[in-house]
Amino acid sequence: MTHPERPGVVAEHVVKDLVSGFGIAVPRGATTPAAEDVAATASGLTPPLVVKAYGPGLVHKSDAGAVRLGLGSPVEAARAAADIRTALVASGVAIEGYLVEEQAPPGVEVIVGAVRDPSFGPVILAGLGGVWTEVLRDTALRLCPITEDDARDMLAELRGAALLDGLRGSPAADRDALVKVLLAVGGPGGVVESLGDGFTEFELNPVICTPEGAVAVDARLLRPSPPTADARLPRPFSAWQAGDTRLPGPSPAETAETAEGGRPPRPSPAERAGRRGPGNGPQDFTRLFAPRGVAVVGASAKRPNFGNMFLAFYRAAGYSGRLVAVHPTAGEIDGVPCVPSLAGAGVDYALVAVPAERCPDVVREARGVPFVQVMSGGFRETGAADLEEDLVAAAREAGVRLLGPNCMGVYAPAGGQTFIGGRPGPPGRIALISQSGGLAGEVVRVGERRGLAFSKVATVGNSADVGPAELLRHLADDDGTSVIGLYLEDPRDGRALFEALRAVTKPVVALVGGRSAQGHRAAVSHTGAMVGDARIWTALARQTGLPLVTAQDDLIGALDLLDLHAGRDVPASADVLVVGPSGGAGVLAADALDRAGLRLAPLPGVDLGLPVGAVPGNPLEIPVGPRGRPDLVGRVVTAIQRAARRPYPDVLTHVNVQSFFTFGDSADPLLAYAHAVGELQRGLTGTRVALVLRNAEYAPPGVEDELRAIARSAGVPTYRSIEAAATAVAAAKVRDQRREREV
Known part of the structure; x- marks a missing residue:
């Protein structure tokens, strides 16, 4: 029998025991390790019967030929188990036992599943089930935990929703029962929340819906490999209280290790990314957008490069604070005084434009500089994840916040910040957070040409440290900002973005890159995007009231309307x-x-x-x-x-x-x-x-x-x-x- 702590497939009857503890109906059934004992095991069940084999390699039992339906008696069930054993053994598939169940009556088949997205965390899915899952892909997604309104909206979104209401004289399914299943899986305190990090995939497929209720006739749970210390199945449920299926708590060794100051509790994603200010409070980004001093690292005294370009940008913008270039020997570059190192540069913001492999050492010298922006590319977006991790570690050592890498920087006309040539536009009340510096520059300049005015624009590139969620929280409380635009590919911490979007009361509109199959591949090469399913963005938008647009011009147009009408009280109507x-x-x-x-x-x-x-x-x-x-x-x-x-x-x-x-x-x-x-x-x-x-x-x-x-x-x-x-x-x-x- 598959042990709950073992990575891989958890036996179906164990998963059903789990979900039944959350109030989800499952068929009556029993298990036995031997095909010869199936008849005796099934003697108390009412035909028609179903026999299923289970084992560590049986993920898709129907595809493997490990399921038999419509069996008229316990004896027939035993013969079916023997046939299954013969076929699977010939295929080299290991069998740990057999599950015999009463076959549920026919109805509308629905899938209810959950996966763990690498950025957004647990996501629940509902759709037409059985074979229709793969044929039609008629599904709706939401981020967990969901509300009852979320559950009902998911069902309403399905193209096949009318099947639940009855067609051509067939009775309507019990939609309320299906909503309860969705909440039991993905709602507060449900299956997904109780599993914590202890799953990669969870699926009830199909859940058969009839006028009398909803029954989960198949269940699947895949555990991560290797399992994390906090990835245990929740207790207590009866089938896990004895033998190999007993549900363990922390081992004595683990308890001692923690008690003796060994392994600390697992930090949250935001804490792991270090996205906290001094004293673990919210970061104050005031000096990011209005630095009293700026240092540019990478400008050349001999041959103009990106560093020289940014020095020219600040001079053309009329920056009035302390502007210095970092150079080991030069006294000045392009009329800007030089300092030999970031150490003691006396600035609030440093822009680093040197080759990627040199960036970590430069950042380690930045102690005392609150914000360091790495313009250079060549990190995770090109496959050099280790170099990016070294860069983040350098920022931690220096005690600085890191913007980027692979980003253009910050634009804030009122604070003197710029990454765009020429004079800045007039200060306004529109803010923008963008994972693309080039696109942000286009939005700003085209928007200003149309009359828009910006308060604060931050490009974050790979978002290795400072990310969209943290900046969104800051701008939500910024008195100088009335509307916020987002351009995102991979928010890195999607769960934090979800929470920030739910909390913000100002209008926000988003343009998301990489939502198509080809776009996703381009995003991977651009900022190393990891978001696995574009439908997650639609789910996030519906749960947070976030408008999604599909083109740069539409982002500018939506920001324009939301800015001009920000204070207008308009009834909620589609008219x-x-x-x-x-x-x-x-x-x-x-x-x-x-x-x-x-x-x-x-x-x-x-x-x-x-x-x-x-x-x-x-x-x-x-x-x-x-x-x-x-x-x-x-x-x-x-x-x-x-x-x-x-x-x-x-x-x-x-x-x-x-x-x-x-x-x-x-x-x-x-x-x-x-x-x-x-x-x-x-x-x-x-x-x-x-x-x-x-x-x-x-x-x-x-x-x-x-x-x-x-x-x-x-x-x-x-x-x-x-x-x-x-x-x-x-x-x-x-x-x-x-x-x-x-x-």
Whole structure:
């Protein structure tokens, strides 16, 4: 019999004894080590019967031919056991015994499983079970522990959810019983939590759901290899109280080792990563974003390199603090004074741009420098995990916090921080945490070009020490930040990120790289990403109310809308009113909003006094153009909002910029239209207005910038396409729903 402490497969009957202790129904059954004893063992069971062999190599029993169903008597069960033994022995498979059970009646087959993700920890899965698991892959995921709402949402997400409700006259399954199974496995105090680190995979497949309840007819548990000291099956359960299946506690040697000051308790992931400030309290990142002094390591006195580039960046940005270059012999580089070492440099922030193999020694010299950023690549992202571990150890020895490696650094206009050439943009209230320095620079510069303003931007690269979760907690409490963007590939400590996202009350929106199969391979080469299943991000987003976008431009657009409307109290509703010219554009708008999960609620059923030429409906087509009244949209939307029983929380107004210059000779009517949209927003305190400038590239140079400036001054974000606007609005509505749940 498989011992619970042994790595590998735990016998099915042991796992069923475990889950039955958590209230999960399993078939009546009994075990015997010998095929000859199966008939006697099955004598108290009611046919039809099932016989299964178990042993250390039997992970997928059906594939191995170790299962027989529909057996009409104990004698027939014994013959089936003998046949199984003959087939498995011929295949070289070891058998430890046989499980005989009463066969459960047919029903809807569901899988309930759990795996341990290397970053996010335990994750529970539910889906269509049996053979459908592999054929359809119709599953939903959540991070453990789950709530009852999580369990019901998981079932509702399944494409085959209708099977549980009964089809073509078949009775509905007991969905409440299935919810209880999910909670017993993945809820607080459930199977997964009780197993701790003692499993790699856990599976009930299938759980047969009928109108009378839910029964787990198969169960599988894989233990880690080698097992960790704290990886024991929970006790007490009856089948583990005797013989080889007795559930052990800590051994006397382990108890003595701990008592004598030997092996300390296993630290949490965050503690293992050292992501704590002085005194084990939260890290204060003030000087990361506003350093009083900056040192650049790696600038050359002879040949310009990355170090010289960063010296130029700080000088061009007008950095007013102490700026020094670290060089063993030079007195100055590019007009910046030099110091021979980081030791005693008198700075808050050091930027290291030397070859990867030299970085650990440089970091060891940084004692007294609160924050060290390693720009250099060549660590875990290229397979050099040992070198990265040495770098982290060097940071621990020096008592510094490490940003990176493989990252560009920090941008904070108010604090003088930069990793981008040229003058910084104006300080704002948008923050960004990014695992890609290049992408962060693009978001900042493109965003600033569109009128966005940033408070703090941190690139973290491989996140070997300072990671997204810790920075998110800091920015959540930062008075100068109102909205936070994330670009992530591998958060390193996904569980800490999950907890931080659940705690933050400010709007957060995320772009995740590596969610596709090809993208995941690229992420592995980029930052050594370890997230095993892209669906985990969807689960995290739904559990934390995190909007996910799929493109850089959508991240910028969502940050724009969330920033401009951060203080606006908008009802949580999927309803959107779309207003603009062109019936074709309206049809395409309807398609775009549908894809974004938004709802085009019908217009109020009263006389709205619509202008001549208007085509009523939602989207609403009205004659907006160079010869139309610029305030037409404002008058129409105001009338609709007053007549609506529940005003639309979002209004998306679009205009064809090209028409103003094809059928007109001046930008003035278009600018007047933008002013009118701004006035509309000022008059609608409980509604968000977004403006779509379709075909904006047709406008003469400078006109689009002027339109954006007019709209932004009134708190209206602008977009070049209805699709981009719909994505931003959908992101805001995810935050609305979370806010409503928390009230």
